[in-house]
Amino acid sequence: MSRSARLVFPIVIHWRAATVLQVRSRWAGAVEYAVRLAHVDGVAAPEEGVEEPVRALAYPDLVGEAQPGDTVLLNTSALQRGLGTGGLALVVAVPDRLPADPPPGPGHVVKARYTPLQAMVLGVDEQESPHHEVLREADTVDGLPVVVADLHSALPAVIAGLRAERPDVRVAYVMTDGGALPVAFSRAVAGLREAGWLAAAVTVGQSFGGDLEAVNVHTGLLAAAHVLHADVAVVAQGPGNLGTGTRWGFSGTSAGEAVNAVHALGGRAVASLRVSEADLRERHRGVSHHSFTAYGRVAMAPADVPVPRLEGAFGTGVLRQARELAQGSGGRLRLVEVDVDGLDAALATSPVRLSTMGRGLDADRASFVAAAAAGRHAATLL
Structure with a gap:
């Protein structure tokens, strides 16, 4: 291929119209509908000939409220590809029931910039x-303790570990934009x-919808410390x-960048390991390669690396991997072994369902215990 040649790949959006049948569920900032896809000449539904309702998610602050019988415009790309976390249709508009214009107000920070659904918000520091x-x-x-994690x-689990030691701890969540952009997508948040486990959420970068909006992780952390007065x-x-x-091709590299931001602002970074005893992919068994890359290669600043004292050969292997990570950092990463007694009970009190890659606490205990261990260690820094 010549240097001047370009590879051009289509940007794919599958557009569909649908009829709203009913509201399936509702939580802060989001509504899930059951809808029936309309047939379009020459265009197949996600599964040819299937008439069953499909799940469609709407953010009322963006598109307004739909009622049963309304026609809605959907983006069905993720639905058709059968994606995991985001594998459902998304409501783009309710053409016959457009929301009223918002009242005039402050704010000029634009999220999802230059997309058809860009939204203007008030940045906490503007x-x-x-x-x-x-x-x-x-x-x-x-000196604010900041727990950094790869996965949402x-x-x-981190908060469960914190509360096991400090039940009244005030926690702020700084949500980066590597996954979902609307915080309303998260039932966990x-x-x-x-439940009072989380004081507030700060959405940074292109993510939006938090209690506070910030330009980047740095301003998000500053808001957590000086506006929300978070303990952690x-x-x-x-x-x-x-x-x-x-x-290198994964969105969790941002965890390493967050460690750098914490250090730049005089915080205390706690690098939560991504651990799994059930993932079928070898690169994620034990300590995930994501943790090795994000903390070992992307992060350039000091961080504590809590490692849970897990039982048996698996636990021995996790400790060995964590030591390799710390030793490879030239002293930048400080390994901290954390006792796990009581963490299972703490995790069992979670007010939201514990799930990672579709696996719950029973299926992948190590994943959640490792995150809770990071929370337990952060509590010792208060």
Whole structure:
């Protein structure tokens, strides 16, 4: 191929119309409908000839509320590909029931920029924000412990570990944009907020819909410290995780970048290991290669690496892998062995369902215990 040649691949959106049948469920910022896809001349439904309803998710703040019988416009690309976390149709518009224009207000930070669904929000640190003066010269988080995790599924487990030691701990979640962009997609965040386990969520980068909006991880952490007055912050991407099966091609590299941000702001980074005893993919068994790349290669700043004292040969293998990670960092990563007594009971109190890659606590205990161990260690830094 010549240097001037271009590979052009289509950007794929599958558009469909559908009729709303009923509301299946509702949580903060999101509604799931049962809909029936309309037949389009020359275009097959996701499964040819299937008339059963499909699941469609709407964000009312963006598209308004639909009623049974309404026609809705859908993006069905993820549904047709059968994706895991996001494998459902998304409501793009309710053409016959458009929402009213929002009242005039402050805010000029645009999320999902230059897409058909770009939304304007008030950034926590912009000039019209009531917190602008607090954050204008803010330059440090003053030793704030920050637990960094690869997957969104670690969030409730980390908090369970924190609360096992400090039941009244005030936790802020800083959601990066490697997975879902709307925080409303996360039933976990909604449930943790409702249960009082989570004080607030800060959405950064292109993610949106949090209690506070911030430009990047740095301003998100500053807001967690100086506006939310959090005792501990947890940084992780939203639900979903983009991976290509390559060494560097996964959205969780942002965990390493978050470690760097914590250090730059004078925080205390706690690198939560991604661990699995049930993943069928060898690269994710024990300590995932994501942790080795994100913390060992992307992160350039110090961090504590809690490793749970798990039982048997599997636990011995996890400890060996964690030591390899720490030793390969030239002293930058500090390995901390964490006792797991009581963490199973703490995880059992979670107000939201524990699930990672479709596996619950019983199917992949090590994943959640490792995250809870990171929370337990962070509690010792308070």
